[in-house]
Structures are given as C-alpha cells and as structure tokens.
Amino acid sequence: MIPTIPQSRLFRMVYGGYVALFFLYLALPLTVVAVFAFNDSQFPSLPWEGFTWNWFFGEERPQIGVFHERGILRAVGTSAFVALCVAGLSVCVGTTNAFLFNRYEFRGKGLLYVLMLLPLVIPGIVLGISILVFSSTLANGIWDMAQIDVQALRPGLLLVILGQFSFITTIATLVISARLQKFDRTLEEAALNLGADRLTAVRTITLPFLAPAIIGAVVVAFLMSFENFNTTLMLVGSDAPLTIAMFDRLKEGSTPLLNAVSLLLMLGSSLLALVVILFQRRP
Amino acid sequence: MRNQSRIAFFLLLTPLLLWLGLLIIIPHIDMLLISLRERISFGVYEPSLTQYEKALTEPLYLRTFWRTAVMSVLATGMTLLIAFPVAYYIAKMAKGRLQQVLFMLCLIPFYVSELVRTFGWMILLRETGLVSNLLQWTGLADQPVELLYTDATMMVGLVYTSMLFMVVPLVTTLESLVEAGYDLGGSGLSVLREIIIPHAMPGIVSGCIVVFMLSLGNYLTPTMLGGKDSLWFTEMIYNQFIVRSNWELGAAFGFMLLVLSSAIVWGMLRLTGRTLRETIG
Numbered sequence: 001m002i003p004t005i006p007q008s009r010l011f012r013m014v015y016g017g018y019v020a021l022f023f024l025y026l027a028l029p030l031t032v033v034a035v036f037a038f039n040d041s042q043f044p045s046l047p048w049e050g051f052t053w054n055w056f057f058g059e060e061r062p063q064i065g066v067f068h069e070r071g072i073l074r075a076v077g078t079s080a081f082v083a084l085c086v087a088g089l090s091v092c093v094g095t096t097n098a099f100l101f102n103r104y105e106f107r108g109k110g111l112l113y114v115l116m117l118l119p120l121v122i123p124g125i126v127l128g129i130s131i132l133v134f135s136s137t138l139a140n141g142i143w144d145m146a147q148i149d150v151q152a153l154r155p156g157l158l159l160v161i162l163g164q165f166s167f168i169t170t171i172a173t174l175v176i177s178a179r180l181q182k183f184d185r186t187l188e189e190a191a192l193n194l195g196a197d198r199l200t201a202v203r204t205i206t207l208p209f210l211a212p213a214i215i216g217a218v219v220v221a222f223l224m225s226f227e228n229f230n231t232t233l234m235l236v237g238s239d240a241p242l243t244i245a246m247f248d249r250l251k252e253g254s255t256p257l258l259n260a261v262s263l264l265l266m267l268g269s270s271l272l273a274l275v276v277i278l279f280q281r282r283p
Numbered sequence: 284m285r286n287q288s289r290i291a292f293f294l295l296l297t298p299l300l301l302w303l304g305l306l307i308i309i310p311h312i313d314m315l316l317i318s319l320r321e322r323i324s325f326g327v328y329e330p331s332l333t334q335y336e337k338a339l340t341e342p343l344y345l346r347t348f349w350r351t352a353v354m355s356v357l358a359t360g361m362t363l364l365i366a367f368p369v370a371y372y373i374a375k376m377a378k379g380r381l382q383q384v385l386f387m388l389c390l391i392p393f394y395v396s397e398l399v400r401t402f403g404w405m406i407l408l409r410e411t412g413l414v415s416n417l418l419q420w421t422g423l424a425d426q427p428v429e430l431l432y433t434d435a436t437m438m439v440g441l442v443y444t445s446m447l448f449m450v451v452p453l454v455t456t457l458e459s460l461v462e463a464g465y466d467l468g469g470s471g472l473s474v475l476r477e478i479i480i481p482h483a484m485p486g487i488v489s490g491c492i493v494v495f496m497l498s499l500g501n502y503l504t505p506t507m508l509g510g511k512d513s514l515w516f517t518e519m520i521y522n523q524f525i526v527r528s529n530w531e532l533g534a535a536f537g538f539m540l541l542v543l544s545s546a547i548v549w550g551m552l553r554l555t556g557r558t559l560r561e562t563i564g
Contacts, residue, residue, distance in 0.1 A: 019372045022365070023385075026392050029403025029443070032413060036406060045411040093298045100295040115303050117559055121492075121548055122307075123500030125517045126314075126537045129524055133317055133534060134310035166306040198287065227396040230502050230517070234524065243398050250402060250507070259406075262399040269394040 030266065037259035044256045055260040066260045075245035082157060082241055083225040086164045087218045093165075094172025094217055095210070101173075102180045119167035128234030131163050156237030163231040168224050172217040179213035180206075212279050219276045223269055311541075318534035334535035344519065344536075351516035352543055354434070355498040358441040362449045362494050363487065365442065370453035370486075371479070375460065386454060393447040401507045404440050405431060408508075432510035440504040445497045449490040456486030488555050492548050499544050516540055 036044035040052035042062060054063040066072055101113060119127065132155065139153035152158045183206060191201035207214075229243045236244050242265075246258060321331040338344050373385045392400060407413050408430035418424040430436060460482050480487075505515035520540065523533030552559060 015368070015372065015376075019369055019385075022369045023388060025443070026388065026446070029400055029407060030392055030395060031403075032406045033399055033403040043411070044406050045409065046413065046416045093302055096295045096298050100292075100299060104292055104295070106292070112299065112303075114559060115307070116299070119307055121496055121544065121559070123496065123517070123540055123544055125500055125502060125520055126541050127307075129520065129533060129537045130310035130314040131306060132524070133530065134313040137313050137317075162306060166302070169302055198291070223394065227398075229397055230500060233502065233521070243396055246398055246402075247503070250398070250405075254402070254405075258402060262395075262402060265399060266395050270391065273390070273394045 033259050034263045034266065036256055037263045039256050039259075042255055044254055044259050055256045056264075064257070066257065066264060069257065071245065072242070072257070072261055075240055075242040078157070078239050079226050079241040079243070082161055082164065083222045085161045086168055086225040087221040089161070089165050090169040090172045090221045091176075091214060091217050093169050094176050095214065097169070097173040098176040098180045101177060116170060116173060119170045122167070124167070124228070124230030125234060127166055128163050128231040131159060131166065132234055135159055154237065155235055157239065159235040159237075160232050160241065163235045164225045164228050167231070168221045171224065172221055175217040175220065176210060176213045179210055183209055215279050216276050219272050223272060226269070314534045314537055317531055318538050320531060322531060334532050335539075337532060338535050338539060343514075347514050347516055347519055348539060348543070350513075351499060352547075354438070354441075354513075355495055356547075358438060358445070358498045359491050359495045361438065362442050362445055363491060366446060366449040366453060366490070367483075370450050371457055373450075374454045374457035389447060389450045389454075392443075397444055397503050400444060401440060401503050404436070404443070404508060408436055431508060434509065434513050437505055437509035437513055440508040441498050441501060444501065444504055445494040448493040448497065452486040452490045452493075453483060454486075456483045484555060485557065485561070488551060488557055492551055495547060495551075496544055499540065 033044075037055055038051050038053070039049060040054065041047075041049040052063070054065055056065045057067055059065070059068050097116065101109070101116075135153040139150050142148055142150050142153075187205050187209075188201045191205050192198065196204070226241075227243065229247070232241055232244060233247075240248070242261075246261060249258060318334050319330055319332065320328040321333045323329050338348075369389075373382060373389070377385055405412070409415070410427045410429040410431075412430070414430060415424070415428045418428055419426070457479070460479065500517060502515065502517040502521065505513060506518060509515065516536065517540070520533055520536045523529045523536060527533075548559075
C-alpha cells in the first residue's frame with residue numbers, strides 16, 4: 001500500500017471485491033469441469049445425480065471410466081510420445097541456438113535472431129498449413145521423380161512433431177539463453193587453463209550450470225506440445241493426440257468422461273508445473 | 284584453436300539454419316506460391332491472382348476477415364482493461380505471501396489445455412448449464428436460457444484464454460515502479476495517467492501483442508462458443524484445407540491472416556517505438 005495516497009475505505013473494498021471477482025472468473029470454468037467429473041449421470045450438467053468414481057474406474061457401459069476407455073488411453077499415449085519427441089528435439093536445438101547467439105559474433109546475427117523469434121508471432125494454424133503444404137509438395141515431387149510414396153510426409157505424427165517443434169524451439173531457445181547470459185565465462189576459462197579442452201569445459205562446467213533452465217525448458221516444451229491444438233489440427237493423420245481426440249468427442253456431445261480426462265490433465269500439468277517451480281527456486 | 288572454433292561455429296549454426304529454413308521460411312514461400320496459382324485441371328496449374336481476387340471480392344470472406352480483426356482488437360482491449368487493475372493490485376497492493384499466491388493463481392488456469400477451459404465455459408453457459416439453472420432458480424428467467432453461441436460468449440472465452448499473457452508482463456513492469464514518484468502530489472487519476480501507465484507501457488505493448496496474436500489465431504473458442512454468424516477467419520482456413528480440399532484458396536487465406544497479424548504487430552511496435560527483440564526476446 002502506498003501510504004501517501006489517500007484512499008477511502010469504500011475504494012479499497014470495491015477494489016478488493018473486483019480482484020476477488022476476477023479470481024472467481026479464473027477459477028469457475030476449471031472448477032465446474034472438475035466437479036462434474038464425479039456426476040453419476042450421462043451429462044456433465046445439472047441435475048446432480050450423486051457422486052461416483054465411475055468416470056475414472058467404471059468398467060462397463062454406459063459409464064466406462066478413463067482407465068478402461070481404449071480410445072482415450074491410446075490418445076494419451078500418442079500425445080505423450082509426440083510431447084517427448086518435441087521436448088527432446090526443441091531443447092537440443094534450443095541449447096545449440098543459445099550457445100550460437102551467446103558466444104559468436106557474425107554477420108547477419110541480428111537478422112537471424114529476429115528470424116528465430118518469428119515463429120512466436122505466426123498464428124499456429126498458419127504454421128500448420130505451411131508445413132502441410134510444403135511436405136506435400138515434397139512428397140509429390142518425390143513421387144514424380146522416383147514413384148515412391150513417402151507416407152511420412154503425409155499428415156501424421158511426424159508432421160505433428162515437426163509442426164510443434166517449429167515454434168516450441170523458439171521458447172526453448174529463449175529460456176536457455178536467459179540463463180546462459182548469466183554464466184560467468186571466467187569459470188570456463190579456468191577449466192581451460194587447467195588443461196581441459198573446450199568440449200570438456202562446456203560439458204563439466206557450463207552444461208551443469210544450465211541444467212535448471214534445460215529442465216525447465218523440457219517441461220515447458222512437453223506441456224506446450226501436450227496442450228497444442230491449432231498446429232496439430234492441421235497436421236494430424238489417423239492417430240489423434242489427446243486434444244484432437246477430445247475435440248472430436250466434444251463436438252458429438254459430452255459425457256462426464258471428458259471431465260474426468262480433463263481433471264487428470266489438470267492434475268498432471270499442475271504437478272509438472274510444480275516441479276519446474278521447485279527447480280527454479282534452487283539457487 | 285582458431286580452426287576448432289570455426290568448426291564449432293558451423294556445428295551450432297547448422298541446426299538453426301535447418302530449423303528456420305525447412306520448417307519456417309521455405310514452407311511459407313511454398314504456401315505463397317500455391318496461393319498464387321489456379322487449378323486448371325487435374326494436376327495442371329497456372330500462375331494467377333484468382334485466389335486473392337476471390338478472397339477480396341466475395342463478401343463473406345471479406346466480412347469474416349475484418350470481423351476477425353476487429354473482434355481480436357476488441358478482445359485485446361477488454362483483456363487489458365480487465366487485467367490492468369488486477370496486475371496493479373498484485374504488483375503494488377498485495378504484500379509478501381499474498382502477492383506470491385495471487386500471482387501463482389493467475390498462472391494455474393493456463394497450465395490446462397485450452398480445450399478444457401472452453402469445455403468449462405460450455406458446461407457453465409449451455410442451455411442446461413449452471414448459469415441457466417441459477418437464473419431460473421433465482422426467478423430471473425422462467426425457462427432454460429441458451430447463453431452459448433453468441434458473440435458475447437465468444438468474447439468471454441477469448442478474454443479468458445489469453446488473460447495470463449496480459450497479467451504477467453503487466454505485473455513484471457509494474458513491480459519495478461518506484462513509489463517515490465507519488466510523493467510529488469497530484470490526484471489519483473493524474474498519477475495513473477502520467478506515471479503508472481507510461482511506466483507500464485513495455486508490459487502493455489508486449490501483453491497486447493501476444494493477446495492479439497492469440498485471439499486472431501484462435502480456432503477452438505470461436506468454433507465451440509461462437510454462433511453460426513461468428514465465423515472466425517481460422518475456421519475458413521480450416522474449411523478450405525480440410526473440408527473442401529481447396530488448398531489454393533486456403534493458402535491465400537493463410538497468407539492474408541499472416542499479413543494482417545504482422546501488420547498489426549509491426550504497427551504497434553512502431554507506434555510505441557519498440558523492437559520485436561525487446562518485446563518478446
């Protein structure tokens with residue numbers, strides 16, 4: 001509170017009330033999603049038919065729970081696979097990018113840096129279609145030249161991974177760069193003076209220093225990939241990741257099964273977020 | 284040593300060039316080329332401007348394009364208006380633990396997929412939803428009320444979806460506000476206009492850019508919450524690509540969306556004299 005500004009009690013109450021309303025607005029949709037996961041009814045809406053765990057553990061129709069619903073489980077597996085690939089790839093490239101921009105001066109550096117930021121200001125759906133268009137141009141070209149149909153270049157998991165990788169790499173680069181800038185390079189030079197070669201110095205001194213940022217970037221990349229919708233929508237083939245599978249079901253009408261999946265997603269991502277925060281807290 | 288450093292440089296440069304070249308630059312050039320051609324018959328194409336002509340003369344396309352732009356600007360403005368007092372409260376009025384908790388609370392909804400958030404609004408606002416039931420229970424309505432599928436609902440969803448990206452930069456810039464500035468006197472409103480807002484400008488700009496981009500490129504919220512009349516430009520792109528398989532027109536739409544978003548981001552940066560690098564980098 002700033003003491004020199006006179007503020008009436010009424011103003012403070014109204015202001016406090018506004019902030020409280022804001023947080024109610026933030027919490028409301030997520031709360032109802034969570035609560036109706038336990039509704040013993042076919043619909044995630046009122047009336048409340050009683051409490052049940054069936055939408056998680058139910059084994060028979062009409063209330064098949066998440067853990068027995070094959071389609072959903074497969075979609076979770078697909079999402080996890082895609083997210084792991086995207087996280088791994090984007091953090092590797094993010095790390096090399098961070099070193100490049102931090103350690104080298106070269107012509108065109110400024111331009112490359114702006115290009116590196118661009119994927120963040122391109123709408124996800126446009127990223128998706130441009131990659132879709134280009135990969136099919138490639139596939140058609142290969143077919144015309146060699147009569148080989150490269151399935152990998154048609155909509156499917158590879159394109160989904162590449163599409164998400166194309167913008168998540170920017171975020172990984174920014175996260176890792178931010179920490180690399182704080183690194184004291186004399187430490188590395190000390191290792192060199194003691195006889196280590198450059199690669200050993202980077203591996204034993206710099207990379208451990210970067211570890212919190214790298215782990216943070218992995219988790220952020222994983223979450224962003226898992227949640228991604230727009231880019232994925234344009235590139236998806238026959239095996240849909242979770243967000244797409246849920247979207248298809250939602251269009252047909254929803255059962256509390258979707259609430260149960262959503263609740264598990266919320267728990268999962270909060271847990272991951274907590275891990276990041278704990279890691280960032282460490283000095 | 285010198286030689287070794289050169290090798291390392293090229294090893295580090297290669298992934299960057301591959302990524303930007305193969306996944307960003309060439310695909311966008313390819314998309315531009317496809318939008319500049321016309322299908323004559325099976326597998327036969329001719330360069331032409333037909334797609335853009337269609338996009339710019341067909342009233343539905345043009346209307347959707349401008350509607351999407353205007354609604355996104357509106358959503359950005361509303362997000363800023365709603366977020367600013369909250370960000371100020373978190374940055375300057377809340378203290379210690381409360382401050383941390385409020386800030387964390389702002390982040391939580393966004394660790395959750397956009398799909399889940401949209402689903403939440405559907406449960407709340409549909410005809411059999413909670414709000415409708417509440418209205419009937421309190422006697423404000425005597426029959427179920429359908430609150431979904433209107434522009435207002437879509438706005439609620441859009442503002443909700445991008446709130447975090449406004450609150451976080453605002454809190455960050457407002458936190459560094461030096462309080463001594465207030466001692467020079469002046470009424471609350473003039474302090475707000477002459478000290479607080481100019482100081483928060485970097486946060487306002489980066490927040491607005493991100494929120495605008497997210498609204499413009501959003502697909503889920505307009506599709507699930509918006510009505511039949513509130514077609515969003517991204518839905519048209521999806522329809523041309525996936526439903527109608529008219530890639531030429533879809534690519535033209537995609538390019539128009541890209542140009543629109545770049546133009547507005549560039550305009551905002553110019554207006555405030557900032558660079559892309561300082562704003563998101």
